[in-house]
Amino acid sequence: MEFEEITPGPLLANIDSPADLKKLNPEQLVEVCDELRDFIIDTVSIHGGHFGASLGVVEMTVALHYVYDTPRDLLLWDVGHQAYGHKILTGRRDNFHTNRRYGGLSGFPKRSESEYDTFGVGHSSTSISAALGMAVARDLDQSDKKVAAVIGDGAMTAGLAFEAMNNAGALNSDILVILNDNCMSIDPNVGALKEYLTEITTSKTFNKLRDEIYDMLGHFKSAGEKMRKVASRLEKAVTTAITPGGLFQALGFKYYGPVDGHNVDTMRRYLEDLKDIPGPKLLHAVTVKGKGFAPAEREQTKWHAQSSPFDKITGKSLNPDKTAQPPKYQHVFGEAIVELADENENIVGITPAMPSGSSLWPMMNKYPDRAFDVGIAEQHSITFAAGLAAEGKKAFAAIYSTFLQRAYDQVIHDIAIQRLPVVFCIDRAGLVGADGPTHHGLYDISYLRSAPNMVVSSPLNEQELRDMMYTASTYDDAAWAIRYPRGRATGMACREGFQPVKIGRGECLREGGDIAILSFGPMGNYVIEAADDLSEDGIEVGHFNMRFAKPLDVELIEQVCNRYEHIVTIEDGTKIGGFGSAVAENLSDKPYQIPVTIMGVPDRIVEHGTQEELHREVGLDPEGIKAKVHEVLKMHSLKT
Template sequence: MEITPGTLLQGINKPDDLKLLSREQLHQVCDELRQYIIDVVSVHGGHFAASLGVVELSVALHYVYNTPYDQLVWDVGHQAYGHKILTGRRDNFSTNRKYQGLSGFPKRSESEYDTFGVGHSSTSISAALGMAIAAKLKGEDRKSVAVIGDGAMTAGMAFEAMNHAGVADADMLIVLNDNCMSIDPNVGALKEYLTDITTSHTYNKLRDDVWKMLGKLPVGKHFTRDMASKLEAGVKGMVSKSSNLFESLNIRYFGPIDGHNITKLVDTLKDLRTMPGPKILHIVTVKGKGFELAEKDQTKWHAPGLFDKVTGEIFKKHYDMPQPPKYQDVFGHTIVELAEKNEKIMGITPAMPSGSSLKPMMEKMPARALDVGICEQHAVTLSAGLATQGMKVFCNIYSSFMQRAFDQVVHDVAIQKLPVIFCLDRAGLVGEDGPTHHGAYDIAYFRCIPNMIISAPMNEQELRNLMYTAQLDANELPFVIRYPRGEGVMPDWKKPMEAITIGKGRKIKDGVDIAILSLGHPGNFATTAIRELRTEGINPAHYDMRFVKPLDEAMLHEVFGKFNKIVTVEDGTIVGGCGTAILEFMNQHNYTAEIKMLGIPDRLVEHGTLKELHKECGYDAPAIANAVREMLKEKVMVAKSIAG
């Protein structure tokens, strides 16, 4: 389906084209840009509500600033669709998040206008500050702008960056996009503080006075920067520094202003562009602006999939037979089931209650299920503190985001042997979000930490059993349970839970030719491959490792005692992963075998559907079957000659 942009948008292939338009025409540009995003995302999918909320800001920034010479850094990237369309990628935008198409996030290798790659939140201020300091050192009149949402502002890294910016004397602008939302509604004291600023008429009147006295005064020959600083100090006497968080950090604050008033935005940004030093512009926006349903239910419309833009119907697949649930939903239902029987159980998530499916517990047991904001480090150490008091804490974090709290896992959990239960959602390849979100590394970085238990369920029942086992009083160590994005394999999954012996794997199938050792969900790919291989006269054995730490040494002794050809399969990086652990075991016990390791290769894997990426990385069912055939080449050739 061909989607045609509006008449003005058709002529904008770069920001210089946008600058040729009058200020009055920008209203039409915003309308056309918003409609184009709706048209494309409804047909091709992608993130939705966030970019609609910053259409006016995207246009205003590229209209006022000299991009790409001026450095524009978008925090996260969910909100950067308008930016991409305005910077030469309009005609390719339908490939967004598709295999070998445009990335769903700003990406330096994709465009010179993408000054910094982003996927995780709260990095924009640090990056833009680094660019501003470099410009100052090089004597360049290059401006740096960081666009950060109020949800991303809750992360400690954003505060660390602002703390430095206030004393760095670098020329940068922070645009705080305040819509009370990240993916789910924002939480915490900062949200309440911004609400107070936004609704205080007295405070805003005073800020307007400061704006008129400072922001409108040009710094030049007759009015020097030193004079401006002295005037500012005098004016600030009207307001205690403590009355504004940002000004207490020596960052000049302006706003809040309506983020959907394109004329006001352009005028304000023009004034701020000429003002030296660190400053923050607080804009108030509506996530999903211009699409009524997205405005009303912003979480649902964060990334809705394909939908009818007229009726708002979100297209869902319809099946004649019951389908397996998503792993995240199995977690969400199971933790409630366990918590109803064990009053010590608590759930913690850093700003992902819907994505992790902790929301049902938050609704049913609000005192025992907490969203702590975009603060992975805090989530881990908070969990550790709760664990010191005997609580059984399920800390649910996406595998990719868990990387941000590695130090806290080592120091605050593992060294102290606190039995925090880490449920790592989105482990393995995650699909269209690409390399910033793939959960490729958790096995490798957790496996090197002492006192850790690391497990991965092959199906929904195994996930339930692992969760049940982890919360038992007999477990006294940190317990990792990693599971993938998407559906499992068991429509009839809600069965009674049973304890699993920690470090104990299981034999799925006996065989004689070769052993396949799988970890987690890819064991199902191995099962499919084995069915195909058996029709060819090849009879592999299949073992589900369950645990990569501790390893089931008794099972591995059995494997190495019977087989000299082994295939390992996992949905984590091969470097330092489960296959590596098995190689280490073989070396330590002086076994000799030919081992082929399948998993995520030692390179960055781009975006695409899970099926496409599993195939590309070579650990889907056909790839497993081919690996077995290659290792049993002689047997295969004999079988073919007999058949011939």
């Protein structure tokens, strides 16, 4: 899409850094917020991107950069979906149209992109830990810089956030945590913490008394150290008594709020006051995800992100695609697990805060007692699944590849060692596109293949996905991982019902000449396309859909070695330790003297872009496959 120039408002047009923002009077900040919100809406309505989260923190973002001396003072954003306003105010306004596009700005904070991005993120709940580390480093350097972390109430449900708060309270480090409370992450938040925060924000008695105490403390600032200490003790005693559980005070944090996160003057005054209060502090700001754009406020999950242009007034798509499209792999999973659950009452589904992204909603709607959103708690989700499996339930854990990384100890300690038959349905496997390196699911083949008592599989298409899920639902000897990519499936016509898949068995899709290509997963569809083109060039390649990285189909590999003179493997994952490595390891102690060329993602960070652009960059698209075949044939001819 060609760049359409977007004109910022008159105040925003002159803000190239927070230093420019500080030149304005406090009374002008409301207009800055309006212009910033309009600029985000204008840009995303044309170019796409994450949406609702950034609209919800506009006033907070402006207040933070107005009060703090960034980048000297350190500002951290949890997850990073909400950092668009931050990027625009910190010198990236004129390039913001390249956000999430190949070669353009990252959709998340990124240290190599700007000095204002103090910590790179993409996954949740890291901000408090990182901020505490920075605060301790500051103290060791005897510096006076300030450290502030913005974390959503969804991200606060993760254990990592509470581990960090517990440590921060014990260290008594000077750090500010801003709790952005909007009851949403991507889907609506769940769990006890949500209820706890709701009780705080709706308690009229607490809020009235909290406001009176805060005003009183302001008067005590000039009354001397002794009076301030008395007031501080009064504040702690009263808020602990009235706030349900006194959770944050119990962790060693001074609690302030709840405050209106959309009142920029209120946010500014609180931040200015809290800068002078030492120790760990938590400011509870209540916001609305999608604030200022009515469709996003009404349907917050839908407007978490947008990939296509839309009318910035009505929210309606500007280029609705009326043609039938293949289903997404996640939706194939969502339909299949409901069908399987219809036939097997022991099937349960688990997802860590991604019922929409992983398409567990259909099962949650039909079988609410057998499908669970456990919140942003990846480690818990896997051990929870293990507990269900230990008691005879067939647990399907629907989880993104990069989210499963966060629970690797649980995979080993709680599932593999105990040989529990949990099924991992691993979405977003491989290069995912615009979300970039924090979300590329490149390592699951390697980190799961090394685990004992683990089947590692990947379907060529949606039919194989359905049949693998069925077979896994009846398999009780070990855990089973089924990986599939982000985006749309092939569009093939699937038969009704399910058929079992032979574990550890592949199939020959095409006989060829000197070269055999062993594909793992949907990358085989690229091979099919490349093989047809190579055939027109007079080059016939054998193509084998292997289906399993563990256990390998060693009999089929032996047949390949007896028939072909060179093997090429291809996978949408890291070359190191993946499917190709498994093939090479298998042949290392065999008598066959057959070379193996491994095609996969190289050992480097791959940035963001469309999946097609990234596959092309690393040579895994059909053109890359054809080029590799020609290269192998050329090398072979030189040797002979």
